[in-house]
Amino acid sequence: MSQAKIIDGKVVSTKVRQEVKEEVEKLNQQGINVGLAVVIVGKDPASRIYVNSKKKACAEIGIYSEEYALDESITEQELLTLVEKLNHDTKINGILVQSPLPKHINENRIVEAISPLKDVDAFHAQNVGKIMIGDFDFLPCTPSGCIDLIESTGTEISGKNCVVIGRSNIVGKPMAMLLLHKNGTVTICHSKTRNLAEVCRQADILVAAVGVPNLVKKDMVKQDAVVIDVGMNRLEDGSLCGDVDFEGVSQVASYITPVPGGVGPMTIATLMKNTVTAAKIQSR
Numbered sequence: 001m002s003q004a005k006i007i008d009g010k011v012v013s014t015k016v017r018q019e020v021k022e023e024v025e026k027l028n029q030q031g032i033n034v035g036l037a038v039v040i041v042g043k044d045p046a047s048r049i050y051v052n053s054k055k056k057a058c059a060e061i062g063i064y065s066e067e068y069a070l071d072e073s074i075t076e077q078e079l080l081t082l083v084e085k086l087n088h089d090t091k092i093n094g095i096l097v098q099s100p101l102p103k104h105i106n107e108n109r110i111v112e113a114i115s116p117l118k119d120v121d122a123f124h125a126q127n128v129g130k131i132m133i134g135d136f137d138f139l140p141c142t143p144s145g146c147i148d149l150i151e152s153t154g155t156e157i158s159g160k161n162c163v164v165i166g167r168s169n170i171v172g173k174p175m176a177m178l179l180l181h182k183n184g185t186v187t188i189c190h191s192k193t194r195n196l197a198e199v200c201r202q203a204d205i206l207v208a209a210v211g212v213p214n215l216v217k218k219d220m221v222k223q224d225a226v227v228i229d230v231g232m233n234r235l236e237d238g239s240l241c242g243d244v245d246f247e248g249v250s251q252v253a254s255y256i257t258p259v260p261g262g263v264g265p266m267t268i269a270t271l272m273k274n275t276v277t278a279a280k281i282q283s284r
């Protein structure tokens with residue numbers, strides 16, 4: 001029985017982070033500093049872990065970072081006022097508002113208030129539109145990281161059947177668009193898709209971004225497919241697991257990402273890359 005090769009997100013992301021670090025040093029020599037503001041609202045433990053990882057990455061790379069840890073009770077208007085202040089802060093090139101936000105705050109309204117030039121998540125409608133037409137400054141962190149992981153295997157995306165499971169605005173939809181830009185033949189599956197297994201079995205490249213532990217089983221995967229697992233599901237025992245049954249699928253795939261240690265580190269590395277891009281654009 002063949003065994004898939006593991007795509008090590010830590011190794012690939014270390015390379016990206018090293019490149020970004022060198023870029024930051026070059027910019028610093030030209031008198032340009034790079035800064036990221038991270039805003040977190042409330043006490044969601046997963047959000048706290050993500051925010052800490054992002055701040056740690058900034059420190060390692062030489063990006064100045066500011067954290068705004070706000071109480072759950074903050075009003076939408078107060079958050080909008082902070083975003084507006086950061087939009088005008090010359091030390092800050094990128095603004096990231098960690099989701100989820102409390103229910104009384106309209107997340108879309110916050111995203112739309114961020115200056116598109118500082119929107120390092122690439123969630124603002126203007127950036128989403130630019131990605132759609134293929135003329136973009138930033139790519140959304142998780143899908144862009146997935147493309148880097150696929151390409152790190154030497155796999156050519158052009159002409160391949162690509163199946164994305166999940167159609168969220170932050171992962172599924174932009175993932176499909178990036179694969180399309182790379183000339184993949186793309187199918188998007190979601191909660192209403194009929195015969196999910198049958199569609200998935202057509203995939204040379206399969207990306208799962210669902211949030212259902214171990215949804216993708218061995219019998220849903222074509223022999224030698226490249227499988228990217230975006231899912232991050234916290235189990236009752238506190239462990240993390242993906243959307244793909246890693247053990248089973250490893251027996252048929254050619255390459256597979258682990259959870260943790262696959263897509264997660266790439267998301268952070270791409271955020272760092274986008275913050276540097278933002279600093280360059282703003283220094284023009």
Ligand code: NAD
Binds near residue numbers: 166167189232
């Ligand atoms: P979401 O809940 O917004 O979207 C999930 C999508 O899955 C929906 O489009 C839904 O239609 C689809 N879906 C749900 N059940 C399905 C089923 N049974 N069959 C087929 N499709 C189904 O989630 P999201 O924000 O896109 O995140 C997806 C997963 O990726 C989550 O586990 C999340 O934690 C993880 N994630 C990881 C990273 C990372 O950096 N590794 C970043 C973002 C999200």
